[in-house]
Amino acid sequence: MRQLTDTETKTLFEKLANYTGRSLNNLLTDTAPSPGAKSQPERYVFRVQKDRVYYVRESLANLATSVARESLLSLGTCIGKFTKTGKFRMHITALDIIAPHARYKVWVKANGEMPFLYGGHVVKAHVGRWSEDCPEHQGVIVLSMNDTPLGFGVTARSTAEGRRLDPTGIVVFRQADCGEYLREEDTLFTT
Amino acid sequence: MAPAPTTKSNKAPMRTGKSGPSKSIGGSKAGPKASSAGVKKSKKPQGRVSGEQVKSKSADSRKDANKKKQKVYTAKELGIPELNGIRPEGVSKPPNMKKGKNFVDDNEGMNAIMAMVMAEKEGNIESKMQKARHLEQLREAKKAEAEKRAQSKKATFEDRKKGIKESERKKRSDGDSSAVESRKSMKNGYFAGFGDDAPPKDAKKSKKRVSFG
Numbered sequence: 409m410r411q412l413t414d415t416e417t418k419t420l421f422e423k424l425a426n427y428t429g430r431s432l433n434n435l436l437t438d439t440a441p442s443p444g445a446k447s448q449p450e451r452y453v454f455r456v457q458k459d460r461v462y463y464v465r466e467s468l469a470n471l472a473t474s475v476a477r478e479s480l481l482s483l484g485t486c487i488g489k490f491t492k493t494g495k496f497r498m499h500i501t502a503l504d505i506i507a508p509h510a511r512y513k514v515w516v517k518a519n520g521e522m523p524f525l526y527g528g529h530v531v532k533a534h535v536g537r538w539s540e541d542c543p544e545h546q547g548v549i550v551l552s553m554n555d556t557p558l559g560f561g562v563t564a565r566s567t568a569e570g571r572r573l574d575p576t577g578i579v580v581f582r583q584a585d586c587g588e589y590l591r592e593e594d595t596l597f598t599t
Numbered sequence: 600m601a602p603a604p605t606t607k608s609n610k611a612p613m614r615t616g617k618s619g620p621s622k623s624i625g626g627s628k629a630g631p632k633a634s635s636a637g638v639k640k641s642k643k644p645q646g647r648v649s650g651e652q653v654k655s656k657s658a659d660s661r662k663d664a665n666k667k668k669q670k671v672y673t674a675k676e677l678g679i680p681e682l683n684g685i686r687p688e689g690v691s692k693p694p695n696m697k698k699g700k701n702f703v704d705d706n707e708g709m710n711a712i713m714a715m716v717m718a719e720k721e722g723n724i725e726s727k728m729q730k731a732r733h734l735e736q737l738r739e740a741k742k743a744e745a746e747k748r749a750q751s752k753k754a755t756f757e758d759r760k761k762g763i764k765e766s767e768r769k770k771r772s773d774g775d776s777s778a779v780e781s782r783k784s785m786k787n788g789y790f791a792g793f794g795d796d797a798p799p800k801d802a803k804k805s806k807k808r809v810s811f812g
Contacts, residue, residue, distance in 0.1 A: 411702040411703065414712065421716040436710060
């Protein structure tokens with residue numbers, strides 16, 4: 409387990425910034441204390457273990473230094489992994505971290521939730537609401553109509569073009585969805 | 600004359616090393632003469648050895664000093680023109696550059712990278728939005744133009760229709776029925792081939808007959 413290098417940090421932030429707005433800064437600043445546990449707010453940090461990036465409480469990261477690299481399987485929240493070409497691929501486990509800071513959102517109707525959770529793209533007929541002024545190929549968070557984050561994806565069309573699209577046309581290309589917790593159960597947490 | 604050798608014998612142990620005094624003690628037992636001779640014998644080889652050792656040590660140290668002191672001239676000092684002084688950008692590295700990975704763990708470094716990335720992203724999104732808006736405007740302008748063109752076409756068509764109708768009315772009011780008839784016949788001739796299954800009357804009349812008589 410080690411800290412990120414400057415290039416790795418840049419790559420990671422670029423990917424995160426696809427989905428989030430300026431409030432992403434809050435990830436780096438001290439987070440609010442959990443109720444009852446401690447009075448002092450704790451700092452969260454990013455750590456790399458093998459090729460995966462974890463968002464960890466600093467005190468936990470310090471404790472984890474006593475575990476050998478080979479023996480350490482996982483810690484904190486996995487955000488994604490670096491590919492061998494140096495790109496960063498976000499995992500569905502990062503949804504809880506990026507969803508509160510989302511810049512653009514797409515709300516899916518009840519009839520579109522299951523097709524999305526089974527790994528399908530979001531078609532126009534299933535869209536209940538979407539953020540205005542969203543350009544194409546922009547990262548978006550997919551939510552159910554009761555504001556539960558279901559996954560994230562990339563817009564296929566801008567909102568203006570999407571309005572003219574036929575109901576079966578794809579609006580959002582799926583990147584990750586909560587169904588992966590079941591579908592990718594055996595590979596999601598292996599290193 | 601007697602005190603002279605004693606003085607020598609006294610000096611001898613000082614010059615010689617550790618082995619000197621033991622032999623001088625042995626010599627003192629035999630007598631003053633023997634002691635003096637023994638001292639001399641012992642003195643000669645030991646003195647030589649010590650002298651050589653000292654000489655060799657000092658010579659070595661001098662050589663080392665000479666070697667150390669030898670000045671190394673740089674190419675600049677000698678005035679030699681530099682060969683291939685151009686360093687490619689990819690290769691040149693500052694000598695005191697840090698080796699290995701540069702880790703970023705402090706908040707300031709992270710914030711700096713974050714600010715840079717955010718500015719870049721916002722710029723990208725803004726330019727994308729501007730481009731999309733511009734394209735949308737163009738599309739709307741094209742659509743409006745097409746609509747306008749279609750409307751003007753329709754208007755000219757209506758005008759033409761109106762004009763024809765009015766001219767017919769005028770002719771009727773003038774009482775010139777022959778013109779109307781001629782128009783009717785022309786109309787029949789013109790539309791003869793379009794969709795009418797029944798052949799026109801003129802066509803019947805012009806049917807050729809063959810008689811064998």
